[in-house]
Amino acid sequence: MNELIEFISENLQITYILILATFVGIEVIKSIPAVLHTPLMSGANALSGVVIVGAILVMLNADPEDYISLALGFIAVVLGIINVVGGFAVTNRMLQMFKKKK
Amino acid sequence: MDILLSIIYLVATVTFIVGLKLLGHPETAKKGNSTAALGMGLAILGAIFLSKENVPNIIYILIALALLIGGVIGWLIAIKVEMTKMPELVSLFNGFGGASAALIGLVEFGNITTSSEATIVATIISGVVIGAITFSGSLVAWGKLNGTLKSVVKLPQYNIINNLFIIGIIAFSAYLVIAGIGNPVIAYALLALGLVYGVLFVLPIGGADMPVVISLLNSLTGIAAAITGVLYDNKVMLVGGILVGSAGIILTVAMCKAMNRTLGSVIFGNFGGAVVAEGVNKTLGTITNTTPSDSAIMMNYATNVIIVPGYGLAVAQAQHVIHELEELLTKKGVNVKYAIHPVAGRMPGHMNVLLAESNVDYSLLVEMDDINPQFNNADVVLVVGANDVVNPAAHNDPASPIFGMPILDVENAKHIIVNKRSMNAGYAGIENELFYNSKTTMLFGDAKAALTELVSELKGM
Numbered sequence: 001m002n003e004l005i006e007f008i009s010e011n012l013q014i015t016y017i018l019i020l021a022t023f024v025g026i027e028v029i030k031s032i033p034a035v036l037h038t039p040l041m042s043g044a045n046a047l048s049g050v051v052i053v054g055a056i057l058v059m060l061n062a063d064p065e066d067y068i069s070l071a072l073g074f075i076a077v078v079l080g081i082i083n084v085v086g087g088f089a090v091t092n093r094m095l096q097m098f099k100k101k102k
Numbered sequence: 103m104d105i106l107l108s109i110i111y112l113v114a115t116v117t118f119i120v121g122l123k124l125l126g127h128p129e130t131a132k133k134g135n136s137t138a139a140l141g142m143g144l145a146i147l148g149a150i151f152l153s154k155e156n157v158p159n160i161i162y163i164l165i166a167l168a169l170l171i172g173g174v175i176g177w178l179i180a181i182k183v184e185m186t187k188m189p190e191l192v193s194l195f196n197g198f199g200g201a202s203a204a205l206i207g208l209v210e211f212g213n214i215t216t217s218s219e220a221t222i223v224a225t226i227i228s229g230v231v232i233g234a235i236t237f238s239g240s241l242v243a244w245g246k247l248n249g250t251l252k253s254v255v256k257l258p259q260y261n262i263i264n265n266l267f268i269i270g271i272i273a274f275s276a277y278l279v280i281a282g283i284g285n286p287v288i289a290y291a292l293l294a295l296g297l298v299y300g301v302l303f304v305l306p307i308g309g310a311d312m313p314v315v316i317s318l319l320n321s322l323t324g325i326a327a328a329i330t331g332v333l334y335d336n337k338v339m340l341v342g343g344i345l346v347g348s349a350g351i352i353l354t355v356a357m358c359k360a361m362n363r364t365l366g367s368v369i370f371g372n373f374g375g376a377v378v379a380e381g382v383n384k385t386l387g388t389i390t391n392t393t394p395s396d397s398a399i400m401m402n403y404a405t406n407v408i409i410v411p412g413y414g415l416a417v418a419q420a421q422h423v424i425h426e427l428e429e430l431l432t433k434k435g436v437n438v439k440y441a442i443h444p445v446a447g448r449m450p451g452h453m454n455v456l457l458a459e460s461n462v463d464y465s466l467l468v469e470m471d472d473i474n475p476q477f478n479n480a481d482v483v484l485v486v487g488a489n490d491v492v493n494p495a496a497h498n499d500p501a502s503p504i505f506g507m508p509i510l511d512v513e514n515a516k517h518i519i520v521n522k523r524s525m526n527a528g529y530a531g532i533e534n535e536l537f538y539n540s541k542t543t544m545l546f547g548d549a550k551a552a553l554t555e556l557v558s559e560l561k562g563m
Contacts, residue, residue: 017340017344021345021348024119025344028123029353033126036127036451037356037357037444037451038192038451039451040349041316041317043122043125043134043138044324044346044350044353045199045320045346046139046195047324047342048323050339050342051199051206051330053145053334053336053339054203054327054336055202055206056150056165057336058210059165069209073206075201076205077165077169077202079172079202080172081146081173082179082198083176083196083198085173085180086180086191086195087176087195088135088139089176090180090191092135094185094188094455094458097455097458
């Protein structure tokens, strides 16, 4: 319990962001037509690829001699960018089909 | 430089929120996707060039190489894959994101010392474990959806085993946090535990619940990204991850609601498999076979026809043929509509995406609540590869596992034609008394083949 209070007091900003972003996420998604559920899930999936920023930071901070960290970071960047590029591209492809309707 | 990077992250964060918002409306969805993608590109470039000075060139080269390799792979998969394979693709991509988070955690685990703050240790551990769970879980979901993993595998007492397993992981993690241990071997042990749990978690869940699971795993990846964001005090990861996390939960709950199930019953309940034996023993009467030409005649002279597409349509790639059928009937003066159950197929909106691909007019796709009263006026309902979403047991068999799930009330129509490959039970693994209804005729065969015959019969009339 003390740990939690300590964490909150030390990371007040993060705590605020955490709570507010949660509500933004909920509000933004609310009352979405079922037609868009799949593209939306796909788009959100691409967004979760933001974890690639962390993977890049790992590589930037790695010692060039530290092959394990570099290798793990490298794989993490590859996987992350697959998630990002693939995710956005596939969402775009899905939405392209919706556009064709008259 | 710091300020510039902060501004870039801020802009990227805003594009994520705006992008997600725009994705929620049919007219703006495409713009939303590009907006978010643009923001993501900005954040990635900013992270590479502005977050650290004096980085050896070799590292930049490696990053560029990794981006190139992954970018090309992602692009090719996204462009090449068939639209019917969409749900499993999302699951696969999601798994990659989870793996990325787990790997980051692995690297950071090596930097933990006894003097590390407990909160840091906790974020690293949860990053590894959650990332690993989403990775293996998504891969299992992917395998299940593309048919590689066919059966519902259930260990005896899997609920108890799974729950004990996750409690074990949490207890172990808590111990590590308190002890502040940074031994890399333990990191790999945590990774392995997370991977095993992901498999245990998804394996017993029936295919009918797979959309819910994918959505949930998607949400988890977001949370893993957010945790990594806390670790690096990186706002764009934090907000982006939380957005996906909370949006994913909302989507998951919406899907559960559409099936009248609670999240708990999806995760811990037993859907599919277990009830098959009971259903098979019941005598439900006889089924009546029909031919494409009989079905064609029936539809030709109908006034109102409602088509109910299901996963079988996607499997058979019959979306173009069904559009042809619909156009043909419309030309003949038949009033044709599509009834879209929210969880038809393997993902919410799966049928919409599929039918949009073959240029079906948007306005012909009618959602469940709007179409249900119209079944009374329908002369013919053509069910193509759908099963559980038209199973009357949801209304009248309290013992059925799908009892209470909202379904399409096709039995109210004057006549029902069901196209199915065989009498095998649907994904929920239960019998469907609709097939034995005296108003129902069965048109067995692959959806594409059967519909093609139907179309050519109609053309000759």
